[in-house]
Amino acid sequence: MGEGAIKHIGVVGCGLMGSGIAEVSARTGHDVVVVESSEDAAKAGLHRLETSLQRAEQRGKLDGPASDVLDRIQVLTDLDALADRDVVVEAIVEDEAMKTDLFRRLDAVVESPEAILASNTSSIPIMKLGVVTSRPTQVIGVHFFNPVPVLQLVELVPSLITSDDTTARARAWVQDGLGKQAIDCQDRAGFVVNALLIPFILSAIRMYESGFASAEDIDRGLVLGAAHPQGPLALADLIGLDTTKAVAESLYEEFKEPLYAAPPLLQRMVDAGLLGRKTGRGFYTYDAR
Known part of the structure; x- marks a missing residue:
């Protein structure tokens, strides 16, 4: 240097x-x-x-x-x-x-x-x-x-x-x-990646919450049908559901778009401490380490 x-x-x-x-x-x-x-x-x-x-x-x-x-x-x-x-x-x-x-x-x-x-x-x-x-x-x-x-x-x-x-x-x-x-990136909530990614993850959570498809099938569909390396619900677990919720709230506060609002299921999971990989349980269960 x-x-x-x-x-x-x-x-x-x-x-x-x-x-x-x-x-x-x-x-x-x-x-x-x-x-x-x-x-x-x-x-x-x-x-x-x-x-x-x-x-x-x-x-x-x-x-x-x-x-x-x-x-x-x-x-x-x-x-x-x-x-x-x-x-x-x-x-x-x-x-x-x-x-x-x-x-x-x-x-x-x-x-x-x-x-x-x-x-x-x-x-x-x-x-x-x-x-x-x-x-x-x-x-x-x-x-x-x-x-x-x-x-x-x-x-x-x-x-x-x-x-x-x-x-x-x-x-x-x-x-x-x-x-x-x-x-x-411009100084807007979510910047580039999360402004695109979080609404996508929230849509997957709403689909799962409604009973439309299982978490496994939602994720398998995006991996095998859209060549994503990881499904959106597994990705939410990796990001952390608390972080996912916080970003969603920041996006909604700034833009007031309904697609940015955190689904009730996400809010309840965060309240319960089911935050994904870091706590051993989110949409999936993980080995405690």
């Missing part, structure tokens, strides 16, 4: 998305600090990183041992540890109030006047996050896809007042620094 390149990465949250962002950053030579909300969450996040990297090593996906990548990652609980970062990526729960509070705190913590404050939000308008800081021109959406080490797409989402320089530096980091592919 050359002079002025982004080298020091901060990630807030070490769940599925945060750990994935930390992993790909460390695998491409960046120094990474991840901050979690508690010691237990930090330990769980570190374990997730260790497991993922060990699997990657076993499959021959790493240039060296997993331990070399792990040496470039710290998982801590103190937000002040992000003070010297070039980029900080927020990857916490999809909750607007929690995210805006975090961006206020990051604005106070991150010292460099040129640092980029990025959000991995799936749906919350970037403008709402930028305006709570003193540097809205340096706030941008950098939306990765799960699983982050595998999927190559990143959506870049500048707000109306994100600077061209911030967008250019974020694109250079994503494409040249991480080896991902970036697409440009």
